[in-house]
Amino acid sequence: MSVKKTSEPTIFIIFGGTGDLNARKLAPALYNLYLDGWLPKQFSIIGTGRTKLTDEQFRTNLLDGINQFSRSGKTTKAKWEDFSKNIYYQVSDAKDAETYKEFGKRIDAHNAEWNTKANVIYYLAVAPEFFPIIASNISKAKLAEDPEKARIVIEKPFGHDLESAKELNKLLAGIFDEKQIYRIDHYLGKETVQNIMAFRFANSILEPIWNRNYIEHVQISVTEQLGVQDRGPYYEGSGALRDMIQNHLLQLLCFVAMETPISFSADEVRDRKVDVLRAMRKFTPDDVRTSAVRGQYGSGWIEGQEVPGYRQESNVNPDSNTETFAAIKFFVDNWRWHGVPFYVRTGKRMHQSASTISIQFRDVPHLVFPKEATESWQQNRLIISIQPEMSIRLQVQAKRPGIDMILNTVDMVFDYKGTYTSEAPEAYETLLLDTMNGDQTLFMRGDQVEEAWDLIMPILSTWEAKKSLNFPNYSADSWGPEIAEALIARDGYHWFTLPVTNKEKKK
Incomplete structure (x- = not known):
């Protein structure tokens, strides 16, 4: 920054x-x-x-x-x-x-x-x-x-659970002032993640529609084709919930849901992000059962090569209860977002490696066009692609060329590579420079870390106390367990995936 x-x-x-x-x-x-x-x-x-x-x-x-x-x-x-x-x-x-x-x-x-x-x-x-x-x-x-x-x-990880995070924060606070502590999350240094704030707060056309009246639901997906590789010992003590959702995905959710800061100062931006975490609905035991899904990958084939299941990876317990996939439905209980579900999912050995945020807008109140014109009808959607494609696209309905009135979805795209000739810096370049300049805007504050842990602790405790009897429950190169599809399908939606072009696959 x-x-x-x-x-x-x-x-x-x-x-x-x-x-x-x-x-x-x-x-x-x-x-x-x-x-x-x-x-x-x-x-x-x-x-x-x-x-x-x-x-x-x-x-x-x-x-x-x-x-x-x-x-x-x-x-x-x-x-x-x-x-x-x-x-x-x-x-x-x-x-x-x-x-x-x-x-x-x-x-x-x-x-x-x-x-x-x-x-x-x-x-x-x-x-x-x-x-x-x-x-x-x-x-x-x-x-x-x-x-x-x-x-x-x-x-990261900043602690293993809420108590250890509090202990670490207490120890650091006894030695350093908060302004000296930089809790680095490399995801926040990614160019497209930073652009969420620029896109939201530098364009006046978005603010009037960035709320429950116009947005139906939000999806945040961070999927990986890779397995745990040689990180078995670390991952056994972590899992997808600790490794990804407690930090990366909740931070992305905060960028989408935060209120407009009064300035771009580090504490002002971080205050608004903490406000989001404090407004998020806490999980009851029933909520954990109905709004959180876990999975673990089995063996399969990826790009023509056979890959082992998680329990067959090196230094992994052959009877492991560690989740390699997690999908959760969150709610932000405040004026702006009341009733809007935020679906997040992350997993390893998935069909493709991608990080996307999909914001689906509500449908038009009345269909003007005849049914034959709207066979491929789709609600407006804003897609922020973090990787592999770095882009922001707005999906709208438009008339297909021809005599008949036929509508189809078209994308209005801002693509980094097509717009700028200079190469975007790596996340660590941005964050290291901010550290040198004493700018903590993109770094997590102690209270932020604790609020994130506090939010997911009921899920974490439930999953650790109750062994999953159906692991592994998704094969490598799939989109995760079927129950994750059911989680979002119950509300009438489906998980969004952005097709990857051949050019991006070759990277």
């Missing part, structure tokens, strides 16, 4: 610097920010881990990751040399507070060299069990004394 061209001098200290997240996402994002002129002239990237590496070995590892995963392709020698001279490695044991003193020495050395006091960003690219110990050791080493300069970034 930044509008500044460059940031103040910045030091990144990346815990888990030798890990997958840094290689695939963080290092390529920082390199692209450098190429595009967003990084300050004075910056330093310090990776840390238990593995003993020299600065040069660490740089080589990051170079491999950038060449493989960067959207800008392989590095050039001159650019890499200029960028990599700012990369360092510090061997450290995250559990040993004494080793953190070395970070303090490096920070002091940079501040002296640059003749200024740099922003210091502690990025915790580590498993969540390390969050408390690293935060505590940063405090013990007196590395977060200045609330204007020190910031900490933590990746």
Whole structure:
């Protein structure tokens, strides 16, 4: 969300610097920010881990990751040399507070060299069990004394349930001010997600119809063709509800349902999102039974290859009760949205990988045209496609060319690739730049996290207490379990899917 061209001098200290997240996402994002002129002239990237590496070995590892995963392709020698001279490695044991003193020495050395006091960003690219110990050791080493300069970034999951989220928030609040804490959800950095706010609040034609009087229902779908791959141990303790709905999907719902903020300040936007979560209808045991569906994928074929079921994946309990699919009907009980259902679904090993928001408008009050003209009649629909296609399309009825009055659905499309020639930044580029600039608009606040957990806890508790007897209940390459279709069909609707073109499939 930044509008500044460059940031103040910045030091990144990346815990888990030798890990997958840094290689695939963080290092390529920082390199692209450098190429595009967003990084300050004075910056330093310090990776840390238990593995003993020299600065040069660490740089080589990051170079491999950038060449493989960067959207800008392989590095050039001159650019890499200029960028990599700012990369360092510090061997450290995250559990040993004494080793953190070395970070303090490096920070002091940079501040002296640059003749200024740099922003210091502690990025915790580590498993969540390390969050408390690293935060505590940063405090013990007196590395977060200045609330204007020190910031900490933590990746989801933010807790395992409501109680653990509260404990984590309490611990962080004892060390940092809320303005220093950046709970990163990469979904919120995606270009089309940010455009939801621009689309809603920069266009006056939408506000009069963005309510229960004109909108019939909303669908939010995030589906993946991939299975759990090598994440079996993590996923066994998580499941689709924790992994996707508690954060990604509820955040998308908040963007769609939030009231107009009075300004674009971080707290104002986040206040409006918290208002949505607080207005959402709480689940009773009966609601869990009728409004929430879980599923687990079995074996099947995807793109000509046989794939195993979830229980056959490596490091997964062969009798696992973990859901790989979840579909839930939510209600936002406020003036704007009363009675409008919000259907969300997410799953692995689905027919296609796609993230879409579909907003269906109410039908016309009276059909003027004869039946033969309206055989393919469909209500107006606004579709926000986040991936693989980045687009916003409005589906309307129009006359088909010819002598007869025949109506059919046509799409009015805003497509990123067709409109802009410049490549959209990756989500992590946007979010890392916002962290440097101290902009928390796209980051989750502590109360937001707790409200989201509070909302889904009745479902989570019910599912964990009661083993599903029909798992696996959907095959790989399907659209999920049949009961998920029944969930929405009972209300007279069906799940919307945006057809994927051959060009997009090849990506």
